[in-house]
Amino acid sequence: MxxxxxxxxxxxxxxxxxxxxxxxxxxxxxxxxxxxxxxxxxxxxxxxxxxxxxxxxxxxxxxxxxxxxxxxxxxxxxxxxxxxxxxxxxxxxxxxxxxxxxxxxxxxxxxxxxxxxxxxxxxxxxxPLAGLTAYQSIERTGVRAGQTVLVHAAAGGVGQFAVQIAAARGARVIGTASEKNHEHLRSLGAEPVTYGEGLADRVRALAPGGVDVVLDFGSDDLVATTRAVLAEGGTVASIVEAAARDELGGQYVWVRPSSADLDALSALADEGRLRxxxxxxxxxxxxxxxxxxxxxxxxxxxxxxxx
Known part of the structure; x- marks a missing residue:
């Protein structure tokens, strides 16, 4: 072969x-x-x-x-x-x-x-890899309807799936991205914010009470930003920063193969809720x-x- x-x-x-x-x-x-x-x-x-x-x-x-x-x-x-x-x-x-x-x-x-x-x-x-990473991060943080979720690197390979999966669960999604990707994020169901200096203030302007979940698929200063925007009782998961677990008490996610999780992604795709x-x-x-x-x-x- x-x-x-x-x-x-x-x-x-x-x-x-x-x-x-x-x-x-x-x-x-x-x-x-x-x-x-x-x-x-x-x-x-x-x-x-x-x-x-x-x-x-x-x-x-x-x-x-x-x-x-x-x-x-x-x-x-x-x-x-x-x-x-x-x-x-x-x-x-x-x-x-x-x-x-x-x-x-x-x-x-x-x-x-x-x-x-x-x-x-x-x-x-x-x-598979990107979709499972997003799905398992969302599962481990318990994202559910009515919550506000901040997705870092929302226009990236994993972030795009996370935005759609969280939105399909009925969560409000705020996603960080460069301005050129803002319209694309809106089409996926997220409220876009520009990353970089002043990010925490921009997120707080959209969610004055803080966010319930932070999903980190690539951020500049995860610890400081999370402490500034996470609501009391909220949680965080990261695929790039062990500090999410070690300093913030959240989850550090390394994706695992899973037929059951792939079936869940298939259902979302066939329902038209996962592009x-x-x-x-x-x-x-x-x-x-x-x-x-x-x-x-x-x-x-x-x-x-x-x-």
Whole structure:
């Protein structure tokens, strides 16, 4: 099978299109014929070696954790899925090796769910890691109807999903973003505010009594801002700052694969309450360019690789 691989840590130049053996399929896994995968910031951070202290790496590595495709073969004990099922998932394993930037990937069933019928394969591939990160952050902070939620980096890959999920729950959402993204945030259901100096005052002007939940997907001064805007009894979750837990008594979130949570995202998508923003689509052979596009940090929406 064709796959993108790298045999050492480094920049995008270490990525190459190679021929690899068909992955073996374990008892609780299925073989997925990949239709699309997407790039997340963690992908190029893994490629650069930043996660080496956390996860074992077996070279050559096939990068990528997000996938959408069709089940081609099932394992010995996979009653959840059948050959021909259209699926999507966050295929993170316990070590770095067999990722999703390939024609075929062996995926544990716990990492997959049926693809939302309303989404294309490219759109579905853009959901899992970012969508699950947003959903699990919202679950762990208990966002509910009637609350006011502040979302930092609301126009980013995770933030856009968080805005929509919180709004779907009946929460009022305030989202930080640059002014060029304010109209987009309004279309997703958020009240936009510009980040930077004076942010706490701008949030307080919108919510004089403070906000009930702070969701941090990228902020300049999380601790000070949260202390200035969080209402009594409120809570905070962050995917970038352990201070959310250590100094503010909230949650530090590292996303987990979850079929049940993917099903919840699928329901929102098929109900028309979760839009997916695909910024660019690259062919598999151009995976290096896809990594570079993501790494600029200037892309609104997800970068997808079509296989």
């Amino acid at each position: 064709r796959a993108i691989t790298y045999s050492r840590y480094g920049g995008s130049d270490v990525l190459e299109l190679t021929e690899q053996p068909t992955p073996k399929v374990g008892p609780d896994s299925v073989l997925v014929r990949v239709k699309a995968a997407s790039v997340n910031p963690v992908d190029w951070k893994v490629r650069a070696g930043y996660l080496d202290p956390l996860m074992d790496t077996v070279f050559p590595v096939v990068p990528g954790w997000d996938v959408a495709g069709v089940v081609e073969r099932v394992g010995l004990d996979t009653p959840e899925l059948s050959v021909g099922d259209e699926v999507y998932g966050y295929v993170r394993k316990d070590w770095m090796q067999g990722g999703t930037f390939a024609e075929l990937v062996a995926a544990p069933v716990r990492t997959l769910a049926r693809k939302p019928a309303s989404l294309t394969f490219e759109e579905a591939a853009a959901v 997916v923003d695909v910024a660019q689509v690259f062919d598999l052979a151009d995976a290096a360019a896809a990594h570079e596009a993501s790494q600029t940090g200037h892309v609104r929406g997800k970068v997808v690789v079509r296989v």
